Amino acid sequence: MRFSFWPAPQASYTDVLELAQHVERTGWDGVWYADHFMPSFGDLSQPWSEAWTTIAALAAAVPRLRLGPLVTGNTYRHPAVLANMAATVDHISGGRLVLGLGAGWQENEHIAYDLPFYTVAERLARLDEACQVIKLLYAEERASFDGRYYKLVDAPCEPKPLQDPLPLMIGGGGEKVTLKITAKWADEWNVWGDVDTLVHKMGILDRHCEDVGRDPSAVERSAVALLFLGDDEASLKQIRERGAPMPANIGTVSEHRDIVAAYRDAGVDELIVPAFNLGSKEQQIEVLDRFMEDVAPAGR
Helix, strand or coil, X not given: CEEEEECCCCCCHHHHHHHHHHHHHCXXXXXXXXXXXXXXXXCCCCCCCCHHHHHHHHHHHCCCCEEEECCEEHHHCCHHXXXXXXXXXXXXXXXXXXXXXXXXXXXXXXXXXXXXXXXXXXXXXXXXXXXXXXXXXXXXXXXXXXXXXXXXXXXXXXXXXXXXXXCEEEECCCCCCHHHHHHHHCCEEEEECCHHHHHHHHHHHHHHHHHCCCCHHHCEEEEECEEEECCCHHHHHHHHHHCCCCCEEEECHHHHHHXXXXXXXXXXXXXXXXXXXXXXXXXXXXXXHHXXXXXXXXXX
């Protein structure tokens, strides 16, 4: 199983680069970045770096890690524009990009920038068409497409990505529609969740794959969860009782070894650790190093 890191988007690029270079040196497999322009609540004045320019910079500066957005909001960019962006970054990285894509959900960004938000059903339908547009641009010398939401007329995408195919990751856990879109188009899939959540949703994804005639093993699976790693049982108990704001794995080194082994045994290919609750840059490095040295070997 791979292990990857997700730095906080409000961190400075200098800190993000230092953290990415550190996890590369210490055995991590990837680095991901959120495609948002502001927080979803709270202080909207804090710095918030744009995802794709950051990823392109990391692609040039960090030579080994897989990297990509977790995940791109489809409503922010026309999929043909996104396809060209991703192909270029794949060349910058030497063939290490994963194109993460989702339907989009953060309403305050759409209001702030006058971006149409649509209904949930419309956003999902646009995501389905966007996957077709991107795949077509990469497959054809000139692509034409006449969809409900997107149209291409003899459209080029040159250069093509170095990877063939460039991995398309769908992010989201909606069981009726998102996972069906994943089954049709995705090379990889990502969702927030603990082991039980992943087991449940992977079972549904497998059935959708079978329904559309795809081998379920053709879609790699990745999970995200906050990491609370410590030795103080009383503090860990308080975190469990208080509850984390997002899905989280909470425990001692020994408990986390069991957790990552359970993800691996369930069929998860990659576990992504966000920085959101890990404190300062120095504190992040301390926790990440301990995880890589003492926990990750149980999931390899």
